[in-house]
Amino acid sequence: MPVRLPFRPRRDTYPPDLWTKCPGCSEMLFNKQLEKTLRVCPHCGHHFRISARSRIEQLVDGGSFVERDDDLQPVDSLGFVDLKSYPDRLVAAQLATGLRDAAVWGLAAMGGKPVSMCVMDFGFIGGSMGAVVGEKVARAGEAALDQRIPLIIVSSSGGARMQEGTYALMQLAKTMGVIERLKAACVPFISVLTDPTTGGVFASFAVVGDVNIAEPNAIIRFAGDRVSAGTIGEELPPGYQRSEFWFSHGFVDRIVARARLRDEVIALLGFLAAPPPAGAGEAIAGIASRPRSLLSALTGALAGENGDARGSDARGGDARNGGRNGDSRNGGRGGEANGSRGEAPRG
Numbered sequence: 001m002p003v004r005l006p007f008r009p010r011r012d013t014y015p016p017d018l019w020t021k022c023p024g025c026s027e028m029l030f031n032k033q034l035e036k037t038l039r040v041c042p043h044c045g046h047h048f049r050i051s052a053r054s055r056i057e058q059l060v061d062g063g064s065f066v067e068r069d070d071d072l073q074p075v076d077s078l079g080f081v082d083l084k085s086y087p088d089r090l091v092a093a094q095l096a097t098g099l100r101d102a103a104v105w106g107l108a109a110m111g112g113k114p115v116s117m118c119v120m121d122f123g124f125i126g127g128s129m130g131a132v133v134g135e136k137v138a139r140a141g142e143a144a145l146d147q148r149i150p151l152i153i154v155s156s157s158g159g160a161r162m163q164e165g166t167y168a169l170m171q172l173a174k175t176m177g178v179i180e181r182l183k184a185a186c187v188p189f190i191s192v193l194t195d196p197t198t199g200g201v202f203a204s205f206a207v208v209g210d211v212n213i214a215e216p217n218a219i220i221r222f223a224g225d226r227v228s229a230g231t232i233g234e235e236l237p238p239g240y241q242r243s244e245f246w247f248s249h250g251f252v253d254r255i256v257a258r259a260r261l262r263d264e265v266i267a268l269l270g271f272l273a274a275p276p277p278a279g280a281g282e283a284i285a286g287i288a289s290r291p292r293s294l295l296s297a298l299t300g301a302l303a304g305e306n307g308d309a310r311g312s313d314a315r316g317g318d319a320r321n322g323g324r325n326g327d328s329r330n331g332g333r334g335g336e337a338n339g340s341r342g343e344a345p346r347g
Contacts, residue, residue, distance in 0.1 A: 022046050038258045047215050047258055049195060051097065052104045052121035055154055059262050060108040060117065067106040069139060074101055074132045080163040089163070093124045101132040102157070105140040110152075111266035116144035119154040122196070127157035129201055130164040134171025137205060141178035141189075148274040150188040152265065155206040159199015172204040179205050188272035190265060193243065193252065195219050207251065211268055213261070214243035214252045 019028045024046030034041075038058060039048040050058075056065050073090075080086040094100060102124035108117050118140040120127045129137075137153065144151035160168040182189050191209030196219035203222055214220060221228070221241040229236050239245050246252040256264045 020048075040258050045216060045257070047195060047217065049122050049156065051123055052099065052119040052154075055119050055194075056104065056108070056117070058258070059152075059154075059265065060110055060115075061112070064109040065106050065117070066108070067104060068143070069105065069136060070100065072100065072132045072135060074130050074164070076163075077167060078163070078165055080165070082163075086163040089125060097121055097123045099124055101130070101136075102127045103129075103133040103136045105136045107143065107149075110262070110269060113266070113269045114147070114149045115152050115269070116140045116147070116149055117152045117154075120156045120201075122156040122158070125161065125163075127155075127201075128159060128161035128168070129157055129171050130161035130168050131171065133157075133161075134168075134174050137171075137175045138178045141175070141182055144187055144189075145178070145182055145185055148185070148187055148276070150190060150269055150272060150274070151182060152190045152192065153205060153209075154192040154194060155197045155201050156194045157197060157199065157201040157206075159201060169200065172200050175205045176208070179208055183210075185274070187274045188269075190268060190272070192261070192265075193218060193220050196221075198222065210272060211254070212252050213254045213256050213264065214246065215261070216243065216255055216257060218243040220246055220252070 018031060020031055020034060021028055022041045022044065024041055025044035027041065027043050029041060034048070039050050039054075040046070041048070073094075076086045076090075078086075093102075099121055102122075103118055103120050105116070105118035108115055118137050120129075120133065140153070141151055143149075160171070162168070179189060189209045191206055191212050193206055193212060193214040195215060195217070197206050198219065198221050202220065207220075219241050220243055223231070225236060225241075228240075237245070243252055243255055247255050254264065
């Protein structure tokens, strides 16, 4: 007769609404306790992915966030269908996240300082950037430029949205145009890179901040291991796609744990402040109105220097040639010829 123990055997599965298994250390974490630690594992420090709403709540002053353009939503311009149609994917993502698209932007305050903030949500089709996400990033930058307040973008994205094709790729140029205008106007831009920041978002605005901050062990890269190794034809170094690798190579300025991220950004805002418009604002506005302001200004400066040099050489050459030719013709051979004719005896 088998012996029955007075307790049940340990289960291998747990209710998903009560426990979460940490992918870093495989510990089972009580969800309520995990929320108290900002969804960071207390055992190994693994940073779980969080929603855009939770991120905003953690960063900004309480009740200060005012969302803008929350009615923007994507359209299926290409009639794209893979395993399911693009509209069906949008509806499923909207029901799962409560968002219309993968980004939320608005005006808020951090430490009493006004900021323009855009936060991406990986839960919405992998945080992919389509026309709406690119437009929200651009509008957040334009608001920062108009009000001369710092811009903060929290990236969490798999890259450009495949279902929107070239429309998604065009967002790289649009967002970078706004960022260049910010830089020309000396408006601060703080970029926060979270797990993951890849693809077109990595290749555009996410890594060109005045200060680039990353969370620990976040995946930051343009393409996957196979594509990257095949492109360069070499074996990739271990951990090359993690934030610590980018920090060791100077690509990331700071690696900050989630619990200290708000205080870190507030401290940076104390150092980075947009100067008031000065008398040279017309020149700044002229440069800022061009999307590729930095390259355009550099090209214009080099072209001006080369043009001045060529002009001075031409003027110098004319003077030298004129002097030599005039002297030789008039003062030299011409004068001697006239003098010889005058001194020659007649008849």
